[in-house]
Amino acid sequence: MEDSSLGRGGASSDNNKVKQIWWRIWCMNIPNKIRNFAWRAWRDILPNKVNLRRRMITKDELCNECGGEPETNCHMFWFCEKAKEIWENSKLVFPFHIEPWWSFLDVVWKIMKCNASNSELLETTITICWEMWKNRNAVRNGGPRSTGKTIVKRASTLLQDYRAATEEIPPTRPSEAVKWHPPDHPFYKMNVDATVLKELQATGIGTVVRDGEGKVLAAMSKRVLAPLATLEAEAKSMEVAVQFAWEMGFRDIICETDSLSLYQALVGSTEAPTCIDTIVSSILLSIQHFCCISFSHVKRQGNRPAHILAQFTRHVRDFVVWLEETLSLIEHACA
Ligand SMILES: [Zn+2]
Known part of the structure; x- marks a missing residue:
């Protein structure tokens, strides 16, 4: 079997591929x-009929659309007659042949490999599947x-509207863009952000x-x-x-937030506003042990890597720490 079968062997190279796929999906403009x-599809946890049968919720695993095959992701998205009709209408050309035993992950991986620098095909494919x-x-x-x-029309309109809406957010003139400033030697800079996961x-x-x-020495996504x-x-x-900075051994550090009030x-x-009074006191108490620690403020665009890591907690059960790794998740935002 060829190298596109992922997620079945559990080898570390497969884990790397899975990480790469996840980060690529994470960075997509969708x-x-x-x-x-997409995440549920590639983890194969969408409640398609085969998965429902596996969980003993139903005994019938046949596709409702054609009634001829078990409803797996692969059948539903690529091989069912309904799926074929949709892809024909999309006019998309996949530069490879999808095999009936492929998982959703396999297809995504193949698209990524064939379009390393362009996400258009991947974004459109996933939006059509959605x-x-x-x-x-x-x-x-x-x-x-x-x-x-x-x-197909709905997918295309959805993508267009989303792109138009997200393009309006950044400032129009690049000279006005807020930049992250690296710390002077021997200091480190820690950017921090939070997101409310209602x-x-x-x-x-x-x-x-x-x-x-600007080299990433440590990063963390933590859900509280x-x-x-x-x-x-x-x-x-x-x-x-x-x-976290203390535990990681950083003693000379600038802590940067995008919250002006904080x-x-x-x-x-x-x-300090009453609602954060206690937390601020606790922070000020805890910094006494550092050699040199200070706080700074940056506008949101300058704090993007921390923002992405905060958003990433939607997919983290407790916390994830990265040490001196090239972190694809925030690579674009750090550049
Ligand atoms: Zn079918």
């Missing part, structure tokens, strides 16, 4: 709901069955420590089971990050 769908999955669920719930043409009743914390050359408000979450993330409270230029 809505979060589709990114989550629309297929949505329509398949709608039909199961008694909704209308869309034609292949409509499904649906998970949790807070995601991201932190990354870089040296004067506490549904905090935005400012509290920012304060909590700083508390956790300072602890920064002002930490440096004492304004009184």
Whole structure:
């Protein structure tokens, strides 16, 4: 069998591929709901009928659409007559031949290998699969069955609208772009950010420590089971990050946040708002052991790697730490 069969052997090279795929999916310019769908598809945890049968929820595993084959991801997305009609309408050309035993991961990996620097085919393919999955669920719930043409059109409109909406956010003139400034020797700089994960009743914390050359020395994504408000979450993330910096052995460090209120409270230029009063006191107490520690503020664009790591906690059960690794997840944002 060729090298595209992933996730069955468990070898470390496969683990690397899985990591690469995940990071590539993570960096794609697609809505979060589709990114989550892709993640569930490649983990093979979508509730297709074969998976439902495996979990003993149903005895029937045949595809509702054609009734001829078990409804696996591969059948549903590539080999069912319905799927074929959709791909024909899409006019997409896959530079390889998909085999019936391939997993979703195998297809994604092949697309990645054939389009290393361009995500267009991958983003479009995954968005079409998402629309297929949505329509398949709608039909199961008694909704209308869309034609292949409509499904392709919906995917294309969704991608276009999403891209148009996300392009409007950055400042128009590159000269106005906020940049991250590396620390002067011998200091390290730790960027910190938080995200409120309302649906998970949790807070995601991201932190990354870089040296004067911008090299990533340590990074962490940590999920804290506490549904905090935005400012509290920012304060909590700083508390956790300072602890992380200490444990990782950094003693001369600048801690950078994109929350102006938190920064002002930490440096004492304004009184800490009541909701973060206790956390700020705890941070100020914990920094006493460092050789030299200070706080700084950067606008959100300058804090993007920490932001990505905070968002990444949606897919982290507890926490993940990276040490002196090339971290594809934030490579673009660090460049
Ligand atoms: Zn079928």
